[in-house]
Every structure is written in C-alpha cells, then in structure tokens.
Amino acid sequence: MLNVPSQAFPAPGSQQRVASQGRSKVPLKQGRSLMDWIRLTKSGKDLTGLKGRLIEVTEEELKTHNKKDDCWICIRGLVYNVSPYMEYHPGGEEELMRAAGADGTDLFNEVHRWVNYESMLKECLVGRMAVKPAVPKGMLPKSQVTDTLPREGPSSPSYDWFQTESSVTIAIYTKQKNINLDSVIVDLQGGSLRAETFIKDHSYLIHIGLSHEVQENFSVRVIENVGKIDIVLQKRENISWKCLGQPLEKHDSFITKKDTGLFYRRCQLISKEDVTHDTRLFCLMLPPSTHLQVPVGYHVYLKLSVTGAEIVKPYTPVSVSSLSGFREPAPPPNKYIYFLIKIYPDGLFTPELDRLQIGDFVSVSSPEGNFKLSKLQEVEDLFLLAAGTGFTPMVNVLNYALTCMSSLRKVKLMFFNKTEDDIIWRCELEKLAFKDKRFDTEFVLSAPSPEWNGKQGHVSPALLSEFLQRSLENSRVFLCICGPTPFTDEGIRLLHDLNFSNDEIHGFTA
Numbered sequence: 001m002l003n004v005p006s007q008a009f010p011a012p013g014s015q016q017r018v019a020s021q022g023r024s025k026v027p028l029k030q031g032r033s034l035m036d037w038i039r040l041t042k043s044g045k046d047l048t049g050l051k052g053r054l055i056e057v058t059e060e061e062l063k064t065h066n067k068k069d070d071c072w073i074c075i076r077g078l079v080y081n082v083s084p085y086m087e088y089h090p091g092g093e094e095e096l097m098r099a100a101g102a103d104g105t106d107l108f109n110e111v112h113r114w115v116n117y118e119s120m121l122k123e124c125l126v127g128r129m130a131v132k133p134a135v136p137k138g139m140l141p142k143s144q145v146t147d148t149l150p151r152e153g154p155s156s157p158s159y160d161w162f163q164t165e166s167s168v169t170i171a172i173y174t175k176q177k178n179i180n181l182d183s184v185i186v187d188l189q190g191g192s193l194r195a196e197t198f199i200k201d202h203s204y205l206i207h208i209g210l211s212h213e214v215q216e217n218f219s220v221r222v223i224e225n226v227g228k229i230d231i232v233l234q235k236r237e238n239i240s241w242k243c244l245g246q247p248l249e250k251h252d253s254f255i256t257k258k259d260t261g262l263f264y265r266r267c268q269l270i271s272k273e274d275v276t277h278d279t280r281l282f283c284l285m286l287p288p289s290t291h292l293q294v295p296v297g298y299h300v301y302l303k304l305s306v307t308g309a310e311i312v313k314p315y316t317p318v319s320v321s322s323l324s325g326f327r328e329p330a331p332p333p334n335k336y337i338y339f340l341i342k343i344y345p346d347g348l349f350t351p352e353l354d355r356l357q358i359g360d361f362v363s364v365s366s367p368e369g370n371f372k373l374s375k376l377q378e379v380e381d382l383f384l385l386a387a388g389t390g391f392t393p394m395v396n397v398l399n400y401a402l403t404c405m406s407s408l409r410k411v412k413l414m415f416f417n418k419t420e421d422d423i424i425w426r427c428e429l430e431k432l433a434f435k436d437k438r439f440d441t442e443f444v445l446s447a448p449s450p451e452w453n454g455k456q457g458h459v460s461p462a463l464l465s466e467f468l469q470r471s472l473e474n475s476r477v478f479l480c481i482c483g484p485t486p487f488t489d490e491g492i493r494l495l496h497d498l499n500f501s502n503d504e505i506h507g508f509t510a
C-alpha cells in the first residue's frame with residue numbers, strides 16, 4: 001500500500017507493524033517515505049521516460065517491460081512505469097514485480113483497492129491500454145464464449161421509473177430479499193443521479209444525467225419482502241418528463257464489488273471534540289442530497305489532499321445516538337456521521353485531518369466491509385476484544401447487540417490500552433454496564449501507573465480464559481476482535497487454541 005511513510009518500517013511499537021492477511025510491509029531505505037515520493041513527483045523529473053507523451057499500449061508491448069529497471073504495470077486500464085517508484089513501495093519491490101509487464105488490477109485490488117493509484121502514480125503514467133477490436137460473438141472460439149456468459153452469482157436487478165405531477169420515482173427491482181436501507185446509496189450531484197445497490201458481493205449501479213431539475217431532498221423506501229427500492233425525487237417544475245435522462249458511465253451495470261471504484265462525496269466538518277488526550281470525536285455532515293447509511297461493522301475511507309497528493313485512510317463510523325446513555329439529545333439519523341479518530345502527531349493523514357476547521361470539507365467514500373450481521377443470529381454470549389482505536393467497530397456491534405439481538409444473554413468487552421488516559425469513552429462504558437446488566441466491560445493496561453489496580457499486560461491465554469466464561473455451559477457464542485494487526489492476529493491465534501472456531505470469530509482487519 002502506498003499510504004504509509006517509512007524509514008525503518010515496521011518500527012517496534014508502531015501500530016502499523018504488519019499489514020493484514022500476512023502481507024508484510026518491508027523496511028524502506030532512508031529518504032524513501034511516501035512524503036519523499038510525493039516530493040519526487042513534484043520535482044518535474046521525467047518519471048516515465050516519455051517526456052510527458054501519453055501512448056496507447058498494446059498487450060505485446062506491455063509484456064516487454066517486465067524488468068526492475070523497466071517495469072510497466074496496467075492498473076484499471078492505465079499503464080504506469082513503476083520503476084522509479086520501486087524503492088518507495090511499502091509492499092516492496094517483490095510485490096510490484098509480481099505484476100511486471102502485466103495487468104496488476106486484481107493484485108492491487110486484493111491488497112488495497114482504496115489506494116488512489118491514479119493520484120499517487122500520475123507522474124508515472126505511460127498511457128492507456130489499447131482497446132482490442134471487438135469480435136462478433138458468434139465468431140468467438142468456444143472457450144471465450146463461456147467467458148462472456150454471466151458467472152454464478154445473484155441475478156441481475158433491473159429498474160423502471162414513473163412520475164406524478166410533482167414527483168419521479170425510480171424503482172429498483174433487486175430480485176433479492178433481505179434488502180434494507182443500508183443496501184442502497186444515493187447521491188444527487190449537479191443534475192446527475194447515482195444509486196448504487198449492494199446485493200451480496202455485487203453492486204448494481206443506476207447512473208443518469210436527469211432530464212430535468214429536481215429538489216435536493218429525496219426519499220428512499222425499501223419494500224423488503226419483494227426486494228424493491230423506491231427513490232422518490234421531487235420535481236422542481238410540475239411538468240411531464242418525456243424521459244428520465246441520459247445514461248452516464250457504468251449505468252445499469254451489475255458487477256462484483258471488488259471491480260467497482262470507490263465513490264466519494266464531500267462532507268462538512270460540523271464539530272470536533274476531545275475524547276482523550278489524543279483521540280477526537282469528529283462529526284461530519286452528509287450532503288442533503290445523499291442517502292448513505294453505514295452497515296454495522298463496516299468502515300469508510302476519508303480522503304484529503306496532503307501537499308497536493310490525495311491521501312486516503314479507512315475509518316469506522318460510530319453511532320452516538322442509539323447506544324443509550326452515550327449522548328443526549330439524539331442527533332437526526334442519517335444526516336451526520338461520527339468518527340473516533342486518534343491523532344498521531346507524526347502521522348501522514350491524521351494531523352492534516354486535525355488541522356481542518358469547522359465548516360471545512362473532507363471526502364467520504366461509500367462503506368466497505370465483510371462483517372456479517374447474520375452471524376449474530378441466535379448468539380447468546382458476545383465477546384468483544386478491542387485494543388486502542390480497535391474499539392471503534394465494537395461501538396456499533398455493541399449497540400446492535402443490546403438493541404436488536406433478542407437471543408442475547410451477555411455481551412462483554414475487554415478493552416486493551418496503554419494507560420488509563422488512553423481509554424476511549426471509559427465513563428460512558430461504565431455507565432452503560434451499570435444500566436444494562438447484560439453488558440460488562442474490563443480494561444487491561446499495558447503501561448499502567450502504579451495506582452492502577454485493574455488488569456495488566458497484553459492479550460494472553462490467562463486473560464482470555466478468565467474473560468471468556470459462557471453464561472450457560474453450551475451457549476452460542478460469537479467473538480469480535482480489533483486492534484493493531486499483531487494484536488488481532490495473536491488474539492485470533494489464542495482463540496483458536498481455546499477451541500473457538502473460525503465461524504465464531506470475526507477479526508476486523510484492513
């Protein structure tokens with residue numbers, strides 16, 4: 001991934017020691033941090049060797065640029081000369097060389113599809129992949145015909161529209177049950193409507209330049225049992241529309257989520273409050289013409305320009321309204337989005353975020369994640385293990401458990417921090433435990449003051465086996481774990497040792 005600067009990475013004690021899924025970051029040489037890369041891209045040096053010319057690249061040509069000092073890679077249809085970037089890549093040269101002279105889109109998507117390569121590598125852009133001439137379907141060899149047939153997956157949704165004197169309704173037929181208000185994200189921007197519906201691991205996009213003006217407020221209804229979504233737009237003028245509008249890019253497409261780009265909308269910073277000495281609660285306001293709800297256990301990406309380069313980092317929104325006792329009065333639902341964010345003084349992104357003034361804007365992506373609420377069905381004992389800001393996904397899981405899980409007998413949070421001062425929402429958690437007897441919380445400190453008489457240390461077999469007591473001998477359990485990657489990895493390993501199965505554990509990772 002491109003967004004982590006490095007000198008002797010990973011430093012001991014750094015929260016970023018190892019990336020998820022076993023992908024290690026390699027130590028980078030002095031002067032090869034992301035900031036150094038940004039500086040190089042701004043130096044005016046010819047990084048492609050083509051003196052600013054952009055060319056069309058054929059597959060044959062791409063294949064010939066497959067050496068470390070002459071390495072071209074195609075990402076999402078664009079070809080980059082990544083040789084000058086090799087030494088700055090936190091994943092190391094070896095990782096880049098896996099895609100040398102080839103299409104690296106899948107490889108890059110697999111690692112971090114949210115990284116904005118278009119911005120980071122723009123000075124390395126060689127050109128576009130040449131489009132192959134289309135072959136009439138009937139003439140394709142048999143093997144290729146099968147490739148063009150739809151793969152296994154949910155059947156493709158469709159849409160329709162109708163109007164009254166004052167409104168236009170777009171109806172999306174998902175052909176699926178279990179669709180709800182967080183399955184669809186709608187953005188109205190400058191006369192174009194973009195509605196993305198998530199169906200299992202697929203995304204269905206309606207993207208239209210509307211033929212007439214509409215008001216910025218619209219409503220979204222979901223008829224769950226038939227899987228229909230209605231987007232009701234209000235006309236600016238009560239005239240009859242002859243057509244809905246012009247199709248825009250990828251309109252009416254139904255593709256796997258991993259093949260879609262991330263879509264951002266600009267949100268305004270409304271407030272910023274200190275929660276601990278280094279963690280703040282940021283409140284962002286969604287544009288009035290956006291419908292977006294973040295599913296439990298999902299995160300979004302925040303995007304800011306740092307010295308001219310677009311930097312993107314993931315953050316997990318937290319609910320402040322519904323976790324009763326957390327915050328009064330409740331803010332209007334779906335208008336604001338809250339984040340608990342730790343500011344690292346020497347970090348790349350968070351100091352920039354912290355410098356924003358009330359009223360400034362930050363771009364927020366559509367949600368991503370793989371947490372499955374269905375796993376909580378019929379769960380009786382829920383155990384949450386969090387370290388530092390790894391607490392953030394637990395907030396909404398906890399809230400959901402206490403308000404929606406009728407089977408729940410007990411939910412316990414074990415919260416690991418360095419010192420007492422680092423504990424996020426300690427008071428609120430204690431109040432909640434007092435108020436709701438199903439909830440209990442334990443704090444564990446790795447660097448406590450001499451006065452601390454609570455639990456100490458790191459995640460360990462002793463701490464876990466004492467904590468993970470079921471309310472009934474055979475109760476159905478589920479465990480969530482989140483924190484620095486080595487903490488999460490170690491925790492999952494220990495849970496396996498204690499005979500919990502993969503089906504009973506969700507580890508939040510990047």
Ligand code: FAD
Pocket residue numbers: 003004005006007008009010011014015016299313314315316317339340341342343344346347348349350351389392509510
């Ligand atoms: P970075 O530049 O990444 O630096 C962070 C720390 O690592 C600093 O102390 C820095 O000195 C050290 N470091 C960086 N590079 C090196 C190096 N080369 N050598 C040694 N040390 C180094 N965070 C939250 O606060 N709230 C959330 O809700 C949240 N949600 C997340 C959700 C997901 C899915 C994931 C994966 C992460 C989440 N994070 C969250 C973490 C967040 O994405 C960022 O990693 C974090 O904010 C740090 O960003 P930064 O750019 O400011 O710091």
Ligand code: NAP
Pocket residue numbers: 013015016299316342387388389390391392393416417418422445446447458459482483484485486487490508509510
């Ligand atoms: P931190 O304050 O540095 O650490 C919190 C606690 O975890 C401390 O007690 C720390 O002990 C302990 N810890 C650190 N590394 C450990 C390890 N290898 N084994 C056992 N315990 C360990 O944490 P932070 O700065 O808030 O960082 C939180 C992390 O959570 C970040 O890496 C962030 O990316 C991640 N996060 C992920 C998600 C997600 O959804 N995937 C969401 C939010 C946050 P020490 O005193 O020994 O350091």
